[in-house]
Amino acid sequence: xxxxxxxxxxxxxxxxxxxxxxxxxxxxxxxxxxxxxxxxxxxxxxxxxxxxxxxxxxxxxxxxxxxxxxxxxxxxxxxxxxxxxxxxxxxxxxxxxxxxxxxxxxxxxxxxxxxxxxxxxxxxxxxxxxxxxxxxxxxxxxxxxxxxxxxxxxxxxxxxxxxxxxxxxxxxxxxxxxxxxxxxxxxxxxxxxxxxxxxxxxxxxxxxxxxxxxxxxxxxxxxxxxxxxxxxxxxxxxxxxxxxxxxxxxxxxxxxxxxxxxxxxxxxxxxxxxxxx
Amino acid sequence: xxxxxxxxxxxxxxxxxxxxxxxxxxxxxxxxxxxxxxxxxxxxxxxxxxxxxxxxxxxxxxxxxxxxxxxxxxxxxxxxxxxxxxxxxxxxxxxxxxxxxxxxxxxxxxxxxxxxxxxxxxxxxxxxxxxxxxxxxxxxxxxxxxxxxxxxxxxxxxxxxxxxxxxxxxxxxxxxxxxxxxxxxxxxxxxxxxxxxxxxxxxxxxxxxxxxxxxxxxxxxxxxxxxxxxxxxxxxxxxxxxxxxxxxxxxxxxxxxxxxxxxxxxxxxxxx
Numbered sequence: 342x343x344x345x346x347x348x349x350x351x352x353x354x355x356x357x358x359x360x361x362x363x364x365x366x367x368x369x370x371x372x373x374x375x376x377x378x379x380x381x382x383x384x385x386x387x388x389x390x391x392x393x394x395x396x397x398x399x400x401x402x403x404x405x406x407x408x409x410x411x412x413x414x415x416x417x418x419x420x421x422x423x424x425x426x427x428x429x430x431x432x433x434x435x436x437x438x439x440x441x442x443x444x445x446x447x448x449x450x451x452x453x454x455x456x457x458x459x460x461x462x463x464x465x466x467x468x469x470x471x472x473x474x475x476x477x478x479x480x481x482x483x484x485x486x487x488x489x490x491x492x493x494x495x496x497x498x499x500x501x502x503x504x505x506x507x508x509x510x511x512x513x514x515x516x517x518x519x520x521x522x523x524x525x526x527x528x529x530x531x532x533x534x535x536x537x538x539x540x541x542x543x544x545x546x547x548x549x550x551x552x553x554x555x556x557x558x559x560x561x562x563x564x565x566x567x568x569x570x571x572x573x574x575x576x577x578x579x580x581x582x583x584x585x586x587x588x589x590x591x592x593x594x595x596x597x598x599x600x601x602x603x604x605x606x607x608x609x610x611x612x613x614x615x616x617x618x
Numbered sequence: 619x620x621x622x623x624x625x626x627x628x629x630x631x632x633x634x635x636x637x638x639x640x641x642x643x644x645x646x647x648x649x650x651x652x653x654x655x656x657x658x659x660x661x662x663x664x665x666x667x668x669x670x671x672x673x674x675x676x677x678x679x680x681x682x683x684x685x686x687x688x689x690x691x692x693x694x695x696x697x698x699x700x701x702x703x704x705x706x707x708x709x710x711x712x713x714x715x716x717x718x719x720x721x722x723x724x725x726x727x728x729x730x731x732x733x734x735x736x737x738x739x740x741x742x743x744x745x746x747x748x749x750x751x752x753x754x755x756x757x758x759x760x761x762x763x764x765x766x767x768x769x770x771x772x773x774x775x776x777x778x779x780x781x782x783x784x785x786x787x788x789x790x791x792x793x794x795x796x797x798x799x800x801x802x803x804x805x806x807x808x809x810x811x812x813x814x815x816x817x818x819x820x821x822x823x824x825x826x827x828x829x830x831x832x833x834x835x836x837x838x839x840x841x842x843x844x845x846x847x848x849x850x851x852x853x854x855x856x857x858x859x860x861x862x863x864x865x866x867x868x869x870x871x872x873x874x875x876x877x878x879x880x881x882x883x884x885x886x887x888x889x890x
Contacts, residue, residue: 381718497736499731499739500736502720502728506715507714507728509679509707510780512684513682513707515683516732561721562719562720563719565719566719
């Protein structure tokens with residue numbers, strides 16, 4: 342066999358690498374599509390907070406031996422709606438309210454985990470992902486939920502577009518603003534949950550915003566921004582996995598670093614294009 | 619205008635386009651509007667004039683259905699705000715994210731998404747309506763451009779085209795002339811004239827008293843309460859202006875010239 346092809350094929354002769362690739366590709370494609378709205382609406386802090394808030398759910402599922410996704414999904418959806426409600430009704434400023442809930446939940450999750458032996462390894466898997474440890478069942482769950490999120494974005498594309506661009510127009514058009522808003526928060530929770538096994542709680546934000554932000558520098562049309570973001574996310578997943586395999590780096594950070602490099606390239610390219618124009 | 623939109627049963631095209639009675643809005647106890655009452659027949663252009671914080675934006679928000687009044691009622695063609703999609707709101711230019719990745723045509727299409735209905739994509743007829751709306755406001759040749767690349771006047775007209783695509787019968791424009799040069803202002807008036815001729819009612823918040831006096835059918839002078847309402851010549855009197863603007867009006871001794879020191883500042887209108 343051609344040595345280059347052999348080099349490319351070698352990592353994926355291991356089934357755990359193949360499962361990791363499937364999970365990483367799903368995350369790489371799904372995150373930037375929803376991430377486009379996160380970037381456009383300036384919800385990055387909210388997204389990061391949601392990822393940390395989910396921690397107790399992940400830990401509970403882990404301790405009970407359930408699929409991690411199940412516990413995270415329940416806590417994630419509840420937290421997304423609760424934080425949305427708090428920031429609407431409270432007199433406290435939105436980012437403060439989110440910050441309080443975020444730090445409290447994160448501490449709770451770590452406290453739950455700290456009672457266990459081997460706590461450091463478990464914690465690092467939850468914080469930074471354990472892509473190479475995903476089971477067949479996990480892959481199916483991740484793919485199923487990812488597909489569901491993509492279909493939802495497709496189904497409510499024009500409503501989410503109006504909600505992101507001009508909330509007052511959504512009101513004058515008599516759209517169910519509150520329900521759409523909640524749907525978007527739930528989808529955000531789903532996508533974060535799907536990503537946690539791949540890149541971990543601490544780095545989910547990167548998959549959500551970095552490829553989408555890179556794409557936003559390259560195009561001024563939303564559908565193209567979503568497609569380019571998904572392409573950057575998928576490429577980051579593949580390149581990051583090779584990187585991780587051949588340099589022995591942790592896979593989650595390797596994928597995130599690749600996406601970050603893509604963002605830097607997009608940034609330099611867009612600057613150069615602007616100065617030439 | 620074509621009316622394919624299903625109107626609610628109490629949408630009465632013969633009722634006044636606007637009928638507001640005793641409207642009061644308070645934010646955390648602070649009064650933004652006090653007992654505002656007026657009636658506006660369809661097809662009129664009304665200038666809403668008043669100092670910063672006079673409640674212009676609040677009034678528009680109530681009419682758009684985004685703000686509930688504590689007291690009083692507003693009726694639009696006989697039904698309360700929120701009963702129909704016949705009201706369009708053209709936001710202040712400073713309130714819009716012009717870096718948003720959308721073309722002029724896509725922004726106009728947003729006005730039609732209720733008409734298209736949930737779980738469906740715009741069809742050929744919807745794009746025809748969008749094209750016709752852009753054509754009416756003179757933007758057919760820039761329909762595919764990102765909105766951030768358009769001039770200030772073109773950006774205002776994109777939102778008017780959106781209101782057309784929405785088949786709006788009452789259009790609320792918040793400070794549309796701010797920052798526009800004279801030709802852009804005139805181009806905007808051409809479109810507003812055409813809309814009015816088609817029977818659309820236009821409410822325009824503005825700081826420009828000259829425009830209010832010369833280019834509008836009627837003027838509302840607002841400073842939390844309704845100071846005066848009626849024909850421009852009857853409303854824009856020295857007495858009324860002093861009532862509305864208080865210490866911001868200075869009367870020069872020679873010729874009794876009025877000078878207003880209250881100038882519009884973008885985004886300064888955020889009441890509570």
